[in-house]
Amino acid sequence: MSELSHYRNIGIFAHVDAGKTTTTERILKLTGKIHKTGEVHDGESTTDFMEQEAERGITIQSAAVSCFWKDHRFNVIDTPGHVDFTVEVYRSLKVLDGGIGVFCGSGGVEPQSETNWRYANESEVARIIFVNKLDRMGADFFRVVKQVKTVLAANPLVMTLPIGIEEDFIGVVDVLTKQAYVWDDTGLPENYEIKDVPADMVDLVDEYHELLVETAVEQDDDLMMAYMDGEEPSIEDLKRCIRKGTRDMSFFPTYCGSAFKNKGMQNILDAVVDYLPSPTEVDPQPLTDEEGNETGEVATVSVDEPLRALAFKIMDDRFGALTFVRIYSGKLNKGDTILNSFTGKTERVGRMVEMQADERNELSGAQAGDIIAIVGMKNVQTGHTLCDPKHPCTLEAMVFPEPVISIAVAPKDKGGSEKMGIAIGKMVAEDPSFRVETDEDSGETILKGMGELHLDIKVDILKRTYGVELQVGQPQVAYRETITQAVEDSYTHKKQSGGSGQFGKIDYRIRPGEPGTGYTFKSVVVGGNVPKEFFPAIEKGFKSMMEQGVLAGFPVLDVEVELYDGGFHAVDSSAIAFEIAAKGAFRQSIPKAGPQLIEPIMKVDVYTPDDHVGDVIGDLNRRRGMIKDQEAGATGVRVKADVPLSEMFGYIGHLRTMTSGRGQFSMEFSHYMPCPANVSEKVIAETKERNAKK
Missing domain, CATH: 2.40.30.10 (Translation factors)
Structure with a gap:
């Protein structure tokens, strides 16, 4: 067993395609855990071991690996970058003590980096920053550092500077020790030399060294006083201060390199040992x-x-x-x-x-x-x-986001039902953001997830891993019906056929109920015109008819029925006769009470960068949305709105297009509201057509 102070539980997280998995591969190679490096683009990386990951070149589920560097034990978790799998990042951050945020040298701070950064802030995870892919066209280390400040509202502490850029990138300068690490062209991580700082970089390195010292000594009042008196602090003292500042998230040590070309990786591993906290140093x-x-x-x-x-x-x-x-x-x-x-x-x-x-x-x-x-x-x-x-x-428990999209599925062959049930059960246990339910109205199996890619992959896993072929349908909206006018009416059920007959007469009022009340029944009959023992039968008769409305057969909500009079026959009246009378009364009176279709309204919370707020609000208005609130944050704006569910299908795709992939949203059911006439007519026509086919 290692000493606890020598443990580092770290996660690697970033936007999709910034090079997290490649960085993990290099760490494993350097620490001697693997002897041949697998590449993501060849579908051979160690941590992307699912078929779907190898094929698509993306990470879907976080993978855990353990390795050793300089007598320290690293537990490393490589997390996915795609927004549909953020739950994997969230739950990994929950159990980690530190992290490496990887940013692409040319792409900079991308949308998913913002989300992951926000999650890491909420989980209070100390981080170091690695600006990767500096060998790529368009790479610019200083632009990315600036974006970290402006987009993430974070404070990057530059620890290494690049020597050369794009295809001329040959190594890095350690700002703390003022030493240059230069790699040769073999691409092997161990083939580097430590040299003096290149002449054309001396002034730049001095400038950043001074900035680093000033930032670091702020963590220790005595050192700061000594530094202001002209005393240069030792490397050990500076490292101690940087470690404290990193742990308190006052700043984030920022490194650069190219994981693919094996340049700058040793500095990252040393930084994990030097600056990221051990399990005992994190708030319990x-x-x-x-x-x-x-x-x-x-x-x-x-x-x-x-x-x-x-x-x-x-x-x-x-x-x-x-x-x-x-x-x-x-x-x-x-x-x-x-x-x-x-x-x-x-x-x-x-x-x-x-x-x-x-x-x-x-x-x-x-x-x-x-x-x-x-x-x-x-x-x-x-x-x-x-x-x-x-x-x-x-x-402290984990809280997972609610799914935002659902699809209806059915096995292609009869025998697949049981197999599908077992497989989906296992998948729900693995992924808390994936839910399944059976629609009571249609009997379909509904899969719910975080986005279209999320559900795509689930259907793919069912097919390949569990051998269940599925038919995937369009999502259905759960419409309901209600009434808009009060009606007073009377209905008599009589049937005479040799022997005792059936007789039940009811006088009643039907009126719209308060939203959310469902169905309520009360009796104000006085004088025994309808004996009390028949009230439950009348209530049951009306209730059974609420399952299917008169417009399109959707369940009826928010209706009050009041029984105020009636009549009975000493011999022919029975509970069944009054139940049938109530059913007849429903059929007779609901069409007179102004029946209306109502639709589910969702509480939608959209997160968008400042420059796309107008587009997002305009789009929500086009979707019949009511904007409720706007909140400006450090990195963007949250727009809250009430939008009909029927208008929200495929929304994530539109949102990502509008916001260059940086927008996100969540939604949950809020209440039912009347449908506009044009929507109502269309739904009723489609439902009747569908029912006719059955």
Whole structure:
């Protein structure tokens, strides 16, 4: 077991295509974990091991690897960059102590970098910045540094400067030590020399060195006073100050290089050791009660404390279910019994493994600070706390965004139903932002996710991994019907056919109810014209008819029925007769009460950069949206609006086009509102046509 101060739990995150996975590959190569580097564009990288990842050249699920550098143990998580998989980034950040934000030297600070940066700020994760791809056309290190300040409202502390740019990029200057690292043309990371700073860069390096020292000594009052008196601080003192400032997120040490060409990677690894916090230096996770409120206690990172761990990812692979766990305190050994504080059930730890992407090494024990996987846990889900049964506790839970898009699916062949059910069950356990439900109205299976690519990949995984071919339908909107006018009416049900007949007469009022009340029934009959024992039958008769409205067969909402009089026959009246009378009354009176189609309205929250606010608001108005609020933030504007669900299909694609890929949105159901006449007519016509085909 390594000493806790020698642990570094770090994540690598950035916009799609900034070079995260390539950076991870280089780290593994440098630390001796792999001997041949796999390239993303060849579909051979270590951490992108899913078929879909290799094919599309993108990372879909975060992968964990462990390696060693200068006696320090790194647990590295390579996260996806695509906006549809942000939940992977979010839950990885939740269990990490530090991160490397990778930015493309030519692309700069891109939209997904902003989202991930925001998540990292919320999770209070210390970061260093790596400006990658400086060998590419159009690369500009200083422009990216400026963007970090303006777009992310962050403070980059430049630690290395590039020597040459684009195809002339040959190495970096360490601003702290004023030494130049120059690589040769072999492309091997170990083939570099340490030289003097090139003559044409001396002034620039001096300028940045002075800036670095001034920023660093602000972290220590005594050093600052000495520096102002003309005393130059030692490298050790400066490193200590930079470490403190990085941990407090006062600034972010910023490095440059080219992961693909193996230039500048050693400096990054040294920076992880020098500046990113160990598990003991991070604010401990707060403990919460069952409702999720903080109790004031924290999970102190220490081997001597009781076991506290968080399950942050479930993965199903060829060996069975894997539960990824970050251990905050205590020790965990093979054969231990642990308590899941969410379910209240205990489970025995059978096998524990250290992950190398999809390879695994068996472990007999693990301790505070470790990120490991447990094989074969039965009832554990993402966000559950695992702890010592004698010391139950709950760590702060994870909150996942609501899905924004849904599609209806059905297996192509009859036998696929059961197979699909089992497969989707496993996929829902793995990915908390992927949901499934059965539409009560249509009986269809509805898959919900974070975006079109997200659901595309899920359908692809079902087909390839689980062998389930699906028919994917158009999403359907759950319309409803209601009434707009009050009606007073009477209905008599009589039937005479030898022996006792049926008789029931009701006088009633039907009127629109308050929004959200559904169906309410009351009786004000006095004098016993309708005996009390028949009231439930009348209520039941009306209620059963509310399932299907008269316009297009959608359920009816917000209707009040009041029974005020009626008549009965001593022999022929029965509960069934009054129930039939109520059904007849519904059919007779609802068409007279101004029936109307109502549609679901969604509460939409759009995040957009400042320069696209006008386009976004104009587009929401075209979608029949009502703008409710606008909030300006450091990096953009949040627009809140109420928009009909039927107008929101495919919105994410339009939003990304309008905002050059930088916009994001979330939506949830708010309430029902009447449809405009043109929409109503179209829906009724389409529904009747669909029903006629059935």
